[in-house]
Amino acid sequence: MRFATVRTPDGPRVLMDRDGTVVQLPFASLRAALEAGVHERADSFDGCETVAGPVDLAPVVADPGKIICVGHNYRAHILEMGHPLPEVPNVFSKFATALVGPQDPITLWSESTDWDWEAELALVIGRRVHGADMDEARAAIAGYTVANDISARDWQRRTSQWLLGKTFDTTTPVGPWLVSPDEVDHAADLEITCTVDGQVVQRSSTADLLFGPAELVSYLSTVMTLHPGDLVLTGTPAGVGAGRDPQVFLRAGQTVQTEIAGLGACANECVARAGRQLDKELTS
Amino acid sequence: MRFATVRTPDGPRVLMDRDGTVVQLPFASLRAALEAGVHERADSFDGCETVAGPVDLAPVVADPGKIICVGHNYRAHILEMGHPLPEVPNVFSKFATALVGPQDPITLWSESTDWDWEAELALVIGRRVHGADMDEARAAIAGYTVANDISARDWQRRTSQWLLGKTFDTTTPVGPWLVSPDEVDHAADLEITCTVDGQVVQRSSTADLLFGPAELVSYLSTVMTLHPGDLVLTGTPAGVGAGRDPQVFLRAGQTVQTEIAGLGACANECVARAGRQLDKELTS
Numbered sequence: 001m002r003f004a005t006v007r008t009p010d011g012p013r014v015l016m017d018r019d020g021t022v023v024q025l026p027f028a029s030l031r032a033a034l035e036a037g038v039h040e041r042a043d044s045f046d047g048c049e050t051v052a053g054p055v056d057l058a059p060v061v062a063d064p065g066k067i068i069c070v071g072h073n074y075r076a077h078i079l080e081m082g083h084p085l086p087e088v089p090n091v092f093s094k095f096a097t098a099l100v101g102p103q104d105p106i107t108l109w110s111e112s113t114d115w116d117w118e119a120e121l122a123l124v125i126g127r128r129v130h131g132a133d134m135d136e137a138r139a140a141i142a143g144y145t146v147a148n149d150i151s152a153r154d155w156q157r158r159t160s161q162w163l164l165g166k167t168f169d170t171t172t173p174v175g176p177w178l179v180s181p182d183e184v185d186h187a188a189d190l191e192i193t194c195t196v197d198g199q200v201v202q203r204s205s206t207a208d209l210l211f212g213p214a215e216l217v218s219y220l221s222t223v224m225t226l227h228p229g230d231l232v233l234t235g236t237p238a239g240v241g242a243g244r245d246p247q248v249f250l251r252a253g254q255t256v257q258t259e260i261a262g263l264g265a266c267a268n269e270c271v272a273r274a275g276r277q278l279d280k281e282l283t284s
Numbered sequence: 285m286r287f288a289t290v291r292t293p294d295g296p297r298v299l300m301d302r303d304g305t306v307v308q309l310p311f312a313s314l315r316a317a318l319e320a321g322v323h324e325r326a327d328s329f330d331g332c333e334t335v336a337g338p339v340d341l342a343p344v345v346a347d348p349g350k351i352i353c354v355g356h357n358y359r360a361h362i363l364e365m366g367h368p369l370p371e372v373p374n375v376f377s378k379f380a381t382a383l384v385g386p387q388d389p390i391t392l393w394s395e396s397t398d399w400d401w402e403a404e405l406a407l408v409i410g411r412r413v414h415g416a417d418m419d420e421a422r423a424a425i426a427g428y429t430v431a432n433d434i435s436a437r438d439w440q441r442r443t444s445q446w447l448l449g450k451t452f453d454t455t456t457p458v459g460p461w462l463v464s465p466d467e468v469d470h471a472a473d474l475e476i477t478c479t480v481d482g483q484v485v486q487r488s489s490t491a492d493l494l495f496g497p498a499e500l501v502s503y504l505s506t507v508m509t510l511h512p513g514d515l516v517l518t519g520t521p522a523g524v525g526a527g528r529d530p531q532v533f534l535r536a537g538q539t540v541q542t543e544i545a546g547l548g549a550c551a552n553e554c555v556a557r558a559g560r561q562l563d564k565e566l567t568s
Contacts, residue, residue, distance in 0.1 A: 065379070065380065065381075066381075071444075086443065088442055088443060090443035091443070091445060091447050091448050092376075092445040092447050093377050093379070095349070095350045095377070095508055096349065097350075097508045097509050098508070130453065131559060131560040155507070158372055159370065159372060159373070159374035159375070160355075160374060160444065161355065161374050161375060161445065161446060162445060163375050163376050163377055164507050167508055168507050168508065169507070169508050169509055222395060222559060222560055223439070223452050223453070224379060224381045224382070224451055224452065224453050225381050225453055275415060275506060276415040276417075276506055
């Protein structure tokens with residue numbers, strides 16, 4: 001079972017794909033659909049209108065109540081950087097204003113010159129949980145999707161907290177579809193690949209995740225109640241541009257393709273856009 | 285002009301106070317009310333039903349699209365800690381699940397023993413802005429309120445990113461009222477005080493803010509579009525418990541009062557609650 005958010009002339013709508021038959025559900029957001037439990041009673045919507053032909057996909061969840069991101073979480077990447085394996089996940093966030101759909105442009109704002117890629121497995125919460133054990137955590141995952149935590153490295157490192165480098169408007173692709181856990185064995189071992197203009201820059205497997213999906217949900221739910229629609233980006237494998245010598249960053253006109261076997265791909269063109277430099281006003 | 289969110293038997297509602305007359309507005313959230321521009325057309329609501337007597341106040345904005353927090357931002361505090369004045373704000377976030385009303389309990393979860401106080405001036409966005417200059421930023425501020433960025437110091441420092449120590453459920457008081465900028469001269473010089481069981485632990489003035497409200501909004505809007513209801517916590521002055529020798533942390537039964545002259549006070553009792561320790565499951 002798969003879900004997507006599609007843009008229509010009447011506003012956003014949710015699509016459901018069961019065994020290749022795509023129907024449009026009576027919800028304007030996947031968050032609302034998950035709150036209503038569509039993923040646990042798909043049969044109720046068998047009579048909905050079928051959809052054929054091309055669709056304009058929005059971020060798979062456009063309005064999550066939380067976007068939670070995890071730092072270094074692939075074993076090989078941590079070890080090759082010479083770091084010890086962390087005992088707990090390093091967790092930060094971004095805002096919904098950063099999200100774009102799986103075919104939308106990634107905006108390279110002129111405020112940064114250091115736009116970097118971070119292919120990531122993402123999961124979406126389908127059930128309210130707090131203090132979940134591993135079984136409850138696994139059951140709370142509505143499904144998996146693909147994301148790229150595009151980062152402005154100079155802004156990320158300007159202060160101790162990474163948030164601003166992670167949450168520029170319209171920079172984080174997420175989609176194309178939310179895939180239910182049964183279709184991909186809870187993402188236990190899926191190949192994850194990032195290419196830039198066809199050249200492979202990241203390739204790994206979700207089997208190398210230090211903290212897996214259920215472990216992350218359980219841990220996060222110790223601190224906060226998770227709700228349907230909450231989005232968790234689980235970290236990126238080796239191969240980011242900032243880790244190269246010399247460093248390599250994205251340029252306007254390039255296409256970033258982020259793909260996870262069994263989940264699909266996002267393909268996003270990088271588009272330059274002028275912002276507004278503010279440093280001069282902030283010297284205190 | 286002042287706004288609050290009040291709990292009623294029919295769900296949350298928004299109150300407006302104009303010159304001492306309090307009316308109930310036809311909105312279930314202050315975010316929705318600000319999106320509808322109530323703060324810019326208050327006359328339209330003069331006919332609403334008046335409210336008298338005690339009310340049960342919710343977080344002044346219960347469902348902000350963003351909660352943006354600023355690190356060290358009071359000059360005296362930064363200098364006494366021996367740090368240079370930062371050139372740009374250090375920005376992080378928390379989630380709406382952390383918010384409580386101005387009279388609600390603060391939950392001291394058993395996952396942490398290091399619960400600390402951080403009295404803060406907060407502002408709420410009233411108008412969509414991106415790339416705002418100082419004048420646009422000032423005009424985008426719907427008003428000011430009081431917050432306490434209660435922090436679990438051990439969780440905050442467990443990894444490089446502070447988020448988890450800042451976003452435990454039901455720990456961040458915000459309220460009691462949103463006060464329009466004209467009533468407090470854009471919070472240019474307001475006394476800010478935190479007491480624990482009546483003992484003053486923080487006392488400063490918002491005049492000591494390194495980055496003031498309009499400057500913060502302008503800076504943040506360089507990175508992201510800000511929307512009505514977005515909440516910004518502007519940082520805390522000297523006097524936190526973690527900065528003392530020996531360190532002092534909150535205990536169940538204590539009352540934290542957070543007050544800003546002209547804006548009012550939050551008074552919150554600390555209540556212990558058992559969570560669920562997870563460390564044993566996360567050793568990898």
